[in-house]
Amino acid sequence: MRTLFRTTLIALTICLVAVLATVTPGRAHAVGPLPDDFLWGVASSGFQTEGSSPDSNWRRYARAAAKPGASFPDGVGSSVDFRHRYREDVRLAAGMGVTVYRVGIEWARLEPRPGYDEAREWAYYDDLVAAIVEAGMRPMLTLDHWVYPGWIADRGGWADARTPAAWLRHQRRVVDRYAHHRPLWITVNEATAYLMKEVQHGGLPPHLAPVMLDRLVGVHRAIYDHIHRRDPGALVSSNAAYIPTVQPALDQTFLDRVRDKLDFVGFDYYYSVSPTQLGAAQILADRSWEAPVSADGLYYAFRDYARRFPGKPLYVIETGMPTQNGAPRPDGYRRADHLRDLIYWTQRARADGIDVMGLNYWSLTDNYEWGSYTPRFGLYRVDVLTDPTLHRVPTPAVAAYRRIIADGGVGPHYRPSRPATVCSLVAAPSSCTQPVR
Template sequence: MSKFPKGFLKGAATAAHQVEGNNINSDYWAMEHMKYSSFTEPSLDAVDHYHRYEEDIKMMAEAGLNAYRFSVEWARIEPEQGKFDDREIEHYRKVLECCQKYGIEPVVTLHHFTSPKWLIEKGGWEQEETVELFARYCRYVVEQLGSFMHYVCTINEANMGLQIAAISARYQAQMMAKMKNTGAGKAVEATAKETAKDAEGAVQVGLNMQKMMENMNKQREENIEVFKTPEPQVFVSARTQKGDMLIMKAHQAAKKAIKEVNPQLQVGITLSLHDIQAKKGGEEKAALEWEEEFLHYTPFIRDDDFFGLQNYTRSVYDSDGICAAPAEAELTQMDYEIYPQALERCIRRVYEELQIPVIVTENGIAVEDDRKRVDFIASATDGVAQCIADGIPVKGYFYWSLLDNFEWQKGYSMTFGLAAVDRDTQKRNPKPSLAYLGCL
């Protein structure tokens, strides 16, 4: 017997740039190929989902999943400003038709971190014009593809820029403090690596903090060549408060455009949330963190049709700020504490403030041992089921990710997937966790 009610969306998630390959008109493709790149490796063919989408959708359906969250790529659809590519829209139409063929409900994300390179050259995600440009793109996609969809996420992890700004500031402050007590040479290098590792484990995206800081000055010169500005404002740049509000404006403008085309579409946004906990003395700092990570967005999303919740771990605060994971805690490849209980706690806390349906749009674990993935999914989904039993309208759970794929600046080293991929042959190798999730 399923632990979820009839109609519950049980699926896996991907993002276009991380799985499709050869997204050559995007800002990320440009950054990956820079001489002083912060990326450990370029995405290249990724895992060739662009050509193998039917194989992957069929694999999900055969395992027992009934939903698939994926993104359409703005840089493919509008490779030049104002010029929409009919061939690329047709590609995504075929993906949606394939979902229909296999009984898979699509949940489509319109922006998942990557943007057209031309947008960044115009000022990117700190430029007011981006609101109008994003809404126009969303309108076009829905005009072309809206009849194949029921659920649309406008923007993935809209709060990521503020999280990265906070992490960058904390990294630099920690480095300054540690350097006062550290000698030169190898000791300094070891300190930098240790501090970077701590910082990366506190943000839910693949970053190379040390490399970013080391290359900062050299990158400024190269950025002028590539993006016509020393500080390109890509979606995951450290964001200002003005830029943070611009993201909310973009979401609201996109939702308005989508509803004008197809009022029946269910529209929401996703945020990256930690289960924020406080030790004695850390209550005020924890409350401020929850305000920045979630609460200040609620006035802009309260009227959405659903909320996309993305959670991987917890953050604990004491009087000095964020705490390192407990010494006995097991960490993932991303240096997150393995803490599946965080998801239930986040759902409950979100619903206290924002009483609209919740879809868990991402929740997962990067580990080599798939038995740990199965245990993680079991515990996390038990929490989801308990929330539903208590009357919270959780409409779906999407594991991140369907495939081992390109984890941004960390490249292909992080194994989140329900299926492994041999990148020499692109052969998919389903893991036991895929079948386990399908049977829930």
């Protein structure tokens, strides 16, 4: 994926830089509020927030990657201890007016050994889902957020032919248990990124990448049908990690193959690219806070999916902005401003007839970002490595999100804090040659 990403960027930059003299950035103009049924959310995952994690593929990856003398030998430790503080975090989300709370249901926690039910952990998820509902929010339940039990890892993970059947057996039980709450469902989180991480950490031999993708397609299709048997009106999707310029090619490996089993198109948007902003490569260097996050790129991602998946509503399952340990970003972009800008471009998409149904902010709190606590995405700051109380400290973005939700978006006179990108390559070439007006 790295080679494809870099090669595509170089080729598109060379081809498109010639049009820079004739392309001008889109002009901001008044936008109306989002509809009353728009879904305002926050997002999290089990492994990244819960702490006290049982044996799993990611518990092993984190332990193997931990530096000698690290505060948490397994690389995870308590994380932000969502496992025991979930009611506090549910209250924080509800206090902002959030209507959707995305959480993960961890297979490794519920079935630590083949066929064994961990009753205490089932009770935890029962109470978590009930707490979200009681707080007036709709759960969004992720069935697979890259984590599977250690005993599945021992058998070869997704390289083992028995894994799809074991996955489906377990996930059908999850669906049967929680379908009556009428949650939104995410089956597999970021399938292509999931595959990349498995290869990167040694959980999957590279030559078996097509096999894993085939199996993920198969389990998505099967669990989609099971969910709809339990709840014919259910809303089910799988979120794609939107990678500028190459997303249509990546979608051919998964999303295009399940398009008939998607009730909406879910995707995650974080980073942008243009001929003058090629810092997205910082993601590969684990310096995500130095990567450009131009908010207008979200508009182009909306437009791209609306064109490629006509008739499907769109939902931003994750979007946000990283900082380095909560310090100001090198580009000076502040989380509250970035959040307002993202919402402006969401309203612009709706104004242009694109059916956007909801948006989740990643994340409610800082958490474990798949190898490090350094990237901070939280609306609430949590200093895991230095604060044993794990106190949730609101950032200015909390008040900003509360006001946005109460007002149904940014006001009609709002102008983005950053101008639209000249020749965005988020959905090249159209995002450059057909800039938003």
